[in-house]
Amino acid sequence: MKPLKVGIAGLGTVGAGVMKLLAAQADLIAARAGRPVVVTAVSARDRNRDRGVKLDGLNWYDDAVGLAHDPAVDVVVELIGGAEGKAKALAEAAIAAGKTLVTANKALLAVHGVALAKAAEANNVTIAYEAAVAGGIPVIKALREGMAANQVSRVAGILNGTCNYILTVMREEGRDFADVLADAQRLGYAEADPSFDLDGVDAAHKLAILAGLAFGARIDFSSVHIEGIRRISGIDIAFAQELGYRIKLLGIAEKTEAGISLRVHPAMVPMEQPIATIDGVFNAVLMDGDFAGPVLLRGRGAGEGPTASAVVADLIDFARGIHVPVWGMAESALEEARLVPMSELNSAYFLRLSVVDQPGVLADVTAILRDHGISLESMLQRGRAPGEAVPIVLVTHETTEAAVSAALARVGTLPAVLEPPALIRIEPK
Structure with a gap:
C-alpha cells in the first residue's frame, strides 16, 4: 500500500513528538490508517540541534514554504505557530499547491481560519486542526463530527493549563500569584514570557475556533472579550472557597436569540459543577447540544505526547480518505451572526x-x-x-x-x- 508522505514544519516539542510517535507506533498507525504514514521532509531553524529523533535521509528545507512544493510530500504539518509570518505563508502555499494541511496553530485559525477555509475549498483540499485546541482532548472531532446533528447553544471550558495550574496551586497551598508563576516556569508549565497564557489570549484563540465550529458562524477574533488572571489574589480564592466556589479561567461561547457572546475571564464556578473539579494542567470542554445534551471532555491540554497524538489522529484520517469541511460545513454556509457586546x-x-x-x-x-x-x-x-x-x-x-x-x-x-x-x-x- 502506498504510504502517506508527510512534511513537518517546526521541530520543537510537538514536531519532535510527532516524529517519535510515528516511529514508536508505526505498525499500529499503519493498521488503523490502512497504509504506512511516513515523514519524508522537515523544516526547522537549526539543522544541528539534537531533537532526539533521526533526520537522516529526509529532505530538509530552511524555508518551510519549500515543503508545499516538494513532490515527495502529500500532507504538510504546520507546527511553527503564530498568526502571521512563516506559518501563514506555509499554510497558504500548501493549500495553493493542493496539499492537505494539518496544523496545531490556534492563532492562525482564530484570525485567518475562514479565509483559509475558503481557499481550501477552492483548491479541493482539507485542513485539520485537532491539535490546535485542548491538546489530546478530541474536542474538534466531537464538535465537528460527533455533535454534527445538534444545534449547539453553548461551549465553555478551561482552555489553558498554565492558568489552571497556577489557580489550583494558589488555592491548595495558599501561595501568591508571583510565587506560583515562578514555579510554573521552572517546571515548564509556563513560558519564559507567559503573557499569552496569563492574559487570556491563548484561551481566546481556542474559544474563537470552538465557537466557529459550534455555531457554524464567521467569528471575528477581535470580538472576543479577554481578561486574564493576573489580578486574582489569594484573598479572592479564600473568599471563593468560603462562598462555595472555585475560581477558574473560563472561555465561554453562547448563542442566544440576541446573538453570539464570546468571553474569556476568571469566573466563580460552583463547587458542585464538574468543571470546578478540573485541576492542575488539565483542560476541560463542556458542549451543550439540543439532542445530545451536555457533554464534558477532560484531559491534558498541552505537551509533547497529547498534542502529537492529536496531530497523528488527523494524519490517520487523511490516510483513510476521511475529509470533513474545515468548519463542519461549506464556508459559504457560515452564518453572519450578531456578536453580543460584553456590556x-x-x-x-x-x-x-x-x-x-x-x-x-x-x-x-x-x-x-x-x-x-x-x-x-x-x-x-x-x-x-x-x-x-x-x-x-x-x-x-x-x-x-x-x-x-x-x-x-x-x-x-x-x-x-x-x-x-x-x-x-x-x-x-
Whole structure:
C-alpha cells in the first residue's frame, strides 16, 4: 500500500513528538490508517540541534514554504505557530499547491481560519486542526463530527493549563500569584514570557475556533472579550472557597436569540459543577447540544505526547480518505451572526473592595449600587480595624455588565476605597 508522505514544519516539542510517535507506533498507525504514514521532509531553524529523533535521509528545507512544493510530500504539518509570518505563508502555499494541511496553530485559525477555509475549498483540499485546541482532548472531532446533528447553544471550558495550574496551586497551598508563576516556569508549565497564557489570549484563540465550529458562524477574533488572571489574589480564592466556589479561567461561547457572546475571564464556578473539579494542567470542554445534551471532555491540554497524538489522529484520517469541511460545513454556509457586546451580559458578580474601616463607607457603596439598580445577595467582612484597610466582599444578584461597570467606576472614586475594586463573574449553580 502506498504510504502517506508527510512534511513537518517546526521541530520543537510537538514536531519532535510527532516524529517519535510515528516511529514508536508505526505498525499500529499503519493498521488503523490502512497504509504506512511516513515523514519524508522537515523544516526547522537549526539543522544541528539534537531533537532526539533521526533526520537522516529526509529532505530538509530552511524555508518551510519549500515543503508545499516538494513532490515527495502529500500532507504538510504546520507546527511553527503564530498568526502571521512563516506559518501563514506555509499554510497558504500548501493549500495553493493542493496539499492537505494539518496544523496545531490556534492563532492562525482564530484570525485567518475562514479565509483559509475558503481557499481550501477552492483548491479541493482539507485542513485539520485537532491539535490546535485542548491538546489530546478530541474536542474538534466531537464538535465537528460527533455533535454534527445538534444545534449547539453553548461551549465553555478551561482552555489553558498554565492558568489552571497556577489557580489550583494558589488555592491548595495558599501561595501568591508571583510565587506560583515562578514555579510554573521552572517546571515548564509556563513560558519564559507567559503573557499569552496569563492574559487570556491563548484561551481566546481556542474559544474563537470552538465557537466557529459550534455555531457554524464567521467569528471575528477581535470580538472576543479577554481578561486574564493576573489580578486574582489569594484573598479572592479564600473568599471563593468560603462562598462555595472555585475560581477558574473560563472561555465561554453562547448563542442566544440576541446573538453570539464570546468571553474569556476568571469566573466563580460552583463547587458542585464538574468543571470546578478540573485541576492542575488539565483542560476541560463542556458542549451543550439540543439532542445530545451536555457533554464534558477532560484531559491534558498541552505537551509533547497529547498534542502529537492529536496531530497523528488527523494524519490517520487523511490516510483513510476521511475529509470533513474545515468548519463542519461549506464556508459559504457560515452564518453572519450578531456578536453580543460584553456590556449586555447578564450575570451575578463577586465584588471585592479594599476600604478604610470607618463609619459610613458601606452605606456610600450600597447607595451607589442602588442607584445603578444592583441588589445584593450577601456581604462578607472579616474583623474590624478602625482606620485601617479591610476587605469587603459583595455578592450581587444577576444584573448587567454595563450597570456593574458604571457602579464600580463611581465606587472607585470614593476616598475610603484604597484600590480599584476587584470583579469576578459568577457562573450559575
